[in-house]
Amino acid sequence: QVQLVESGGGLVKPGGSLRLSCAASGFTLSDYYMSWIRQAPGKGLEWVSYIGRSTSYTNYADSVKGRFTISRDNARNSLYLQMNSLRAEDSAVYYCARVQVVTATPQYFDYWGQGTLVTVSS
């Protein structure tokens, strides 16, 4: 069965860095676009970034552009999110999710991980 397991969250000071990982199993990672989505405590869902099947295409929400970098290692069945220059407003549960593509356009997330909590505080 499809499983996505995030790790790497924790407490970090403002301006610091953190690298999240997502281990995928039960499917061939290289066949899918993947994405990161976050949810601040008590708030709604916010899309963060997605990456194409290879590493050739990535896109980011304006709120993280220039600070976060998404990457993947299909051989290791892993997705990553490098987060730099972290701010208090980046505090959230970060989910990795598998993307379904319809007529060559990314459309929705069919599987989600359990999430990893990132807290940015001094």
Place this chain on the structure above:
Amino acid sequence: SYELTQPPSVSVSPGQTASITCSGDKLGDKYACWYQQKPGQSPVLIIYQDTKRPSGIPERFSGSNSGNTATLTISGTQSMDEADYYCQAWDSRNAFVFGTGTKVTVL
């Protein structure tokens, strides 16, 4: 940027029908999907491509999308349906957009 607006809350009696709207400019020209999120859990896809249900999702969940509004309908609502619901669409700026979320309370 593209925005999707949902009512903050919807209340429904057990066995009755709950309707949750999701409004966005020309949303009917895009595909809409819906996620259910229970407290402390990850979101679960319940409707995709406007009307389709993933395997394992009960038939009481249905969706529609036309004009500027997508609607999630829960027929014969059960207490286990109490959750937050989010709509989502893909925007032409190459971005995923989530709705503001709706808390469904089964009274």
